[in-house]
Amino acid sequence: MKLDRRFLLRGTCQGALAVLGLPFLDCFLDGKGQALAATGRPLPTRFGTYFYGLGLTKQLWIPKTAGKDYEMSIQLKPLEPLRQKINVFSGLRVPLDDNPNFQHWSGAAAAATGISPTKISEFDSKTIDQQVADSISHGTRFKSVAAAAAGDPKQSYSSLGAANTLPAEASPLALYTRLFGPGFQDPSKGDWKPDPQVMIQQSVLSVVADDRKRVMQDLGAADRARMDQYFSSVRQAELQMAAELQRPEIQAKVTIPEAPAEMTCNNALPNLRKSAPLMAKLGALALATDQTRIFNFSVSEPGSQVFVPGDSLGYHQSTHEEPIDPVLGYQPRVAQYNVYMMEMFCAFLQEIDAIPEGDGTLLDHSLFFAFTDQSFPKIHAVDGLPILLAGGASGRMKTGHHVLGDGSPVSRVGLTVQKAMGVSLESWGKGTMETKSPFTELLV
Amino acid sequence: MRILVASVLSLTALASGAIAASPAMAAASSEVVSLRRLNQGEYRNSIADIFGPEIEVRGVFEPDRRVGGLQAASTAMLSITPAGFESFTKMADSIAVQVTAEKYRTKLPCVPKSAKAPDDACTAQVLNRYGMLLFRRALTQDELKSRVKLSNSQAKAAKDFYAGLRYGLASLIQSPDFLFRKEVAVSGDGKQYALEPFSRATRLSYLMWNTAPDDELLKAAQNGELNTAAGLGKQVDRLMSSPRLDVGMRAFFNDMLMLDTFDTISKDSLLYAKWGTVIANSAKEETLRTSVDLALHANGDMRDLMTTRKTFINRALAADYQLAFPFKGEWMPYEFDADSGRSGVLTQVSMLAMFSHPGRSSPTKRGVALMDIFLCEPTPAPPANVDFSVVNDTSGPLKTVRERLMAHATNSACASCHTHSDPIGLSLEGFDTIGGRRTTENGQKIDLAATIQGKSFVGAEGLGRYLHDNPKYTACIARKLQAYSKGENSEDVPASAVKIAYKAFADSGFRMRALLKGLVEAPDFFSAPPPVSETPTKTAANVTAQ
Numbered sequence: 001m002k003l004d005r006r007f008l009l010r011g012t013c014q015g016a017l018a019v020l021g022l023p024f025l026d027c028f029l030d031g032k033g034q035a036l037a038a039t040g041r042p043l044p045t046r047f048g049t050y051f052y053g054l055g056l057t058k059q060l061w062i063p064k065t066a067g068k069d070y071e072m073s074i075q076l077k078p079l080e081p082l083r084q085k086i087n088v089f090s091g092l093r094v095p096l097d098d099n100p101n102f103q104h105w106s107g108a109a110a111a112a113t114g115i116s117p118t119k120i121s122e123f124d125s126k127t128i129d130q131q132v133a134d135s136i137s138h139g140t141r142f143k144s145v146a147a148a149a150a151g152d153p154k155q156s157y158s159s160l161g162a163a164n165t166l167p168a169e170a171s172p173l174a175l176y177t178r179l180f181g182p183g184f185q186d187p188s189k190g191d192w193k194p195d196p197q198v199m200i201q202q203s204v205l206s207v208v209a210d211d212r213k214r215v216m217q218d219l220g221a222a223d224r225a226r227m228d229q230y231f232s233s234v235r236q237a238e239l240q241m242a243a244e245l246q247r248p249e250i251q252a253k254v255t256i257p258e259a260p261a262e263m264t265c266n267n268a269l270p271n272l273r274k275s276a277p278l279m280a281k282l283g284a285l286a287l288a289t290d291q292t293r294i295f296n297f298s299v300s301e302p303g304s305q306v307f308v309p310g311d312s313l314g315y316h317q318s319t320h321e322e323p324i325d326p327v328l329g330y331q332p333r334v335a336q337y338n339v340y341m342m343e344m345f346c347a348f349l350q351e352i353d354a355i356p357e358g359d360g361t362l363l364d365h366s367l368f369f370a371f372t373d374q375s376f377p378k379i380h381a382v383d384g385l386p387i388l389l390a391g392g393a394s395g396r397m398k399t400g401h402h403v404l405g406d407g408s409p410v411s412r413v414g415l416t417v418q419k420a421m422g423v424s425l426e427s428w429g430k431g432t433m434e435t436k437s438p439f440t441e442l443l444v
Numbered sequence: 445m446r447i448l449v450a451s452v453l454s455l456t457a458l459a460s461g462a463i464a465a466s467p468a469m470a471a472a473s474s475e476v477v478s479l480r481r482l483n484q485g486e487y488r489n490s491i492a493d494i495f496g497p498e499i500e501v502r503g504v505f506e507p508d509r510r511v512g513g514l515q516a517a518s519t520a521m522l523s524i525t526p527a528g529f530e531s532f533t534k535m536a537d538s539i540a541v542q543v544t545a546e547k548y549r550t551k552l553p554c555v556p557k558s559a560k561a562p563d564d565a566c567t568a569q570v571l572n573r574y575g576m577l578l579f580r581r582a583l584t585q586d587e588l589k590s591r592v593k594l595s596n597s598q599a600k601a602a603k604d605f606y607a608g609l610r611y612g613l614a615s616l617i618q619s620p621d622f623l624f625r626k627e628v629a630v631s632g633d634g635k636q637y638a639l640e641p642f643s644r645a646t647r648l649s650y651l652m653w654n655t656a657p658d659d660e661l662l663k664a665a666q667n668g669e670l671n672t673a674a675g676l677g678k679q680v681d682r683l684m685s686s687p688r689l690d691v692g693m694r695a696f697f698n699d700m701l702m703l704d705t706f707d708t709i710s711k712d713s714l715l716y717a718k719w720g721t722v723i724a725n726s727a728k729e730e731t732l733r734t735s736v737d738l739a740l741h742a743n744g745d746m747r748d749l750m751t752t753r754k755t756f757i758n759r760a761l762a763a764d765y766q767l768a769f770p771f772k773g774e775w776m777p778y779e780f781d782a783d784s785g786r787s788g789v790l791t792q793v794s795m796l797a798m799f800s801h802p803g804r805s806s807p808t809k810r811g812v813a814l815m816d817i818f819l820c821e822p823t824p825a826p827p828a829n830v831d832f833s834v835v836n837d838t839s840g841p842l843k844t845v846r847e848r849l850m851a852h853a854t855n856s857a858c859a860s861c862h863t864h865s866d867p868i869g870l871s872l873e874g875f876d877t878i879g880g881r882r883t884t885e886n887g888q889k890i891d892l893a894a895t896i897q898g899k900s901f902v903g904a905e906g907l908g909r910y911l912h913d914n915p916k917y918t919a920c921i922a923r924k925l926q927a928y929s930k931g932e933n934s935e936d937v938p939a940s941a942v943k944i945a946y947k948a949f950a951d952s953g954f955r956m957r958a959l960l961k962g963l964v965e966a967p968d969f970f971s972a973p974p975p976v977s978e979t980p981t982k983t984a985a986n987v988t989a990q
Contacts, residue, residue, distance in 0.1 A: 143526060153504070153506075160525065164525055178530075200598060204533075204615045223476055229523035230620050233523075233524050233528065305710075307803065311712075312803030
């Protein structure tokens with residue numbers, strides 16, 4: 001659709017220009033389509049994580065050639081439609097130093113924190129999305145949002161560190177309600193007014209926060225940390241309300257759909273295929289309307305319990321119990337599950353990519369970090385984790401590459417991601433995984 | 445304003461006494477022994493008991509975790525994340541809206557002078573009343589003052605007393621003093637620490653009734669009764685003779701038997717078409733009913749939980765068990781036939797289905813879970829770099845799961861743990877992944893023999909008798925109850941900590957009530973270790989210096 005620029009400059013974007021499905025109405029962008037005309041500030045770059053359990057099959061996913069025009073591999077084939085927006089990393093090591101190899105955990109935790117975990121099911125630091133959130137989420141309604149397609153709020157790999165996992169919204173309806181239920185200020189509504197109720201709720205929070213000093217008395221170190229977390233959650237709610245009192249800067253012209261129906265969310269593949277794209281779409285709308293700049297998504301837990309109805313083993317049991325086919329050299333049923341997971345990743349990204357924004361799409365202004373728990377789950381191996389990045393990070397990340405890790409630590413990807421997201425840091429990770437070398441060839 | 449609040453406080457005998465007591469408490473050394481995040485059940489029960497069952501609680505709760513076999517232990521470790529607080533703040537406001545709504549107002553302890561203006565005296569009265577119940581102690585002057593002030597300004601702005609009251613109440617319901625159960629221990633001599641009376645009331649109430657302490661228990665805390673053996677005994681007897689003990693023990697069994705596992709399992713709808721949410725929920729309920737009935741209603745021997753053929757079924761379960769269901773009511777008692785092969789909760793749909801794969805049974809999962817639940821013996825995680833292929837190849841010579849599992853025994857890295865947990869699971873192989881009985885697998889008759897720690901038995905009934913007679917099982921119940929009551933990791937509870945309770949349990953012929961009573965009346969139930977000296981212990985001197 002061609003927009004009349006003079007018309008746009010008059011700032012009348014309503015009525016005739018109600019372009020459905022077009023979020024950042026171009027009338028609010030400058031001539032290059034990369035910044036908001038009103039303030040001259042650039043469009044925000046968004047970040048997200050995508051977790052899928054049990055990795056891929058080495059012989060089938062690693063492309064035979066490296067660089068920009070790499071030869072597409074069998075298991076990455078489902079991503080072909082988006083290959084120009086994706087980077088693939090092979091040959092990354094996950095040195096665990098002196099810590100045990102916690103099965104279905106160490107690899108995932110290492111990828112998300114650059115730290116070999118000392119406990120199962122806990123991250124030894126904030127996860128990468130929260131580190132990025134600290135730098136890019138100021139002023140948004142939600143500092144981050146997590147969603148899990150298989151119906152379990154515990155399937156979240158976004159954490160404030162230690163036991164403070166940020167629970168995931170576990171159904172499309174739950175995700176919708178959090179994002180677009182009460183408190184949502186539709187930025188596309190012309191008659192936007194701050195809700196006085198929000199101000200009152202802020203004063204309630206301030207009464208709660210005022211008890212802090214008294215509550216902290218007599219606490220041991222661990223409980224003090226827990227109460228600190230409680231009060232920073234109160235603070236987060238105050239910031240959320242402050243954001244709700246601001247006129248939304250991003251006049252996204254998306255149509256927020258009706259609330260989705262309740263649906264069965266579990267590990268059965270057909271159900272996942274329904275819930276996952278719906279949740280991806282809701283996440284995309286939340287990013288497009290600047291409700292949040294961080295969207296974390298999981299399609300399974302580590303040690304994925306996904307199953308195809310009729311397969312009495314399921315994904316995880318198959319990885320351990322299916323014999324390696326002597327002719328093929330790999331586990332055929334596992335390989336099929338791997339492909340299902342890549343198909344789902346592609347469907348996820350397509351929802352992000354479907355939203356036009358400025359001179360490109362939402363995906364072009366985002367960066368998604370896809371990670372997993374094992375490289376060869378049959379024996380719980382972690383070296384060689386298949387890691388993918390998607391999105392151009394508003395032009396700061398070159399895409400379309402197969403990058404050879406050459407045995408360097410997986411934390412290099414995390415460092416690269418943060419450089420692309422504009423986080424100011426020199427090194428990332430701990431122990432052998434501490435690194436100062438991002439993949440500079442990808443950074444613009 | 446200050447004078448007004450003070451005068452209102454003096455009207456509330458309970459509250460004023462506690463406030464008078466608090467400076468004295470500060471003079472003694474005190475430490476926070478534990479801070480336990482209310483779980484969903486505790487929160488809902490507390491709100492229903494404080495405000496009435498008509499108050500709706502709608503919202504999501506952050507998930508708990510399982511530590512040492514119990515979710516209760518994780519409540520002493522977890523905090524509240526931004527997403528969790530977002531939910532709590534909304535729920536608090538929604539509850540406060542309902543409590544200040546027109547139809548509820550007659551239940552409030554006072555009527556304002558005008559419904560269109562602030563009335564600090566009435567506000568303070570309401571907040572003191574509910575504050576006491578929510579915080580499980582009297583509000584301090586500061587806590588009350590800030591909330592009266594908030595209510596006043598909002599009532600003024602809205603020209604509506606109740607609109608103002610709403611926010612004062614909401615601030616209490618989202619306060620950490622409600623959302624966390626705080627246990628404070630005090631010491632007269634700086635060496636021996638014991639819970640102060642209100643913390644005792646809280647611990648007792650959530651253990652026995654799974655809810656906030658009621659007026660009577662708070663009064664017993666207030667007047668010092670809970671610190672005397674006679675006073676404590678009187679309250680324990682009252683709590684135990686109430687039908688609400690069912691609620692408390694249901695929560696304990698739900699946790700100990702890991703029945704929350706149902707929230708996240710799914711079954712293969714092609715292979716097991718009849719499975720669904722209705723059966724899953726019914727299976728959970730069946731096990732809870734069986735446990736509570738045996739423990740409390742029948743005052744039975746807890747060892748019989750392993751062997752009884754008595755249960756409760758509804759229509760959905762009758763279908764799953766392939767029984768004719770006489771439609772006399774929603775739930776009815778049922779006794780399996782002597783030749784049914786069933787044995788206690790071990791063979792209920794719940795245990796068999798929760799610890800299986802979506803499409804097949806899993807002796808390993810069953811064995812690992814049951815060892816942990818009933819014997820307090822967790823199985824270590826399998827070593828890395830193990831090839832499991834032989835276990836799965838059903839087209840090869842190994843037809844049954846048993847044969848395939850036994851192949852593990854040839855691998856020494858596997859053998860140590862599999863010989864530990866598999867026998868239990870193998871004896872349950874007569875039941876499929878949704879609890880249906882079977883005698884063959886892939887055309888081969890299933891062998892149900894098992895040997896564990898030198899004892900041989902056959903099938904679920906053999907397993908039931910083995911556990912029934914195993915003192916580790918009854919010791920495990922005692923240990924889990926102790927850990928549950930204090931929010932501790934059951935693996936860290938030494939046998940000595942439950943010695944008195946266990947003796948009472950055994951002497952009674954393993955009656956649950958005897959265990960409970962023995963536990964809470966043991967002389968050290970309310971004692972606490974002295975604080976770890978990371979910072980100097982707070983004394984009267986440095987409190988005043990601050």
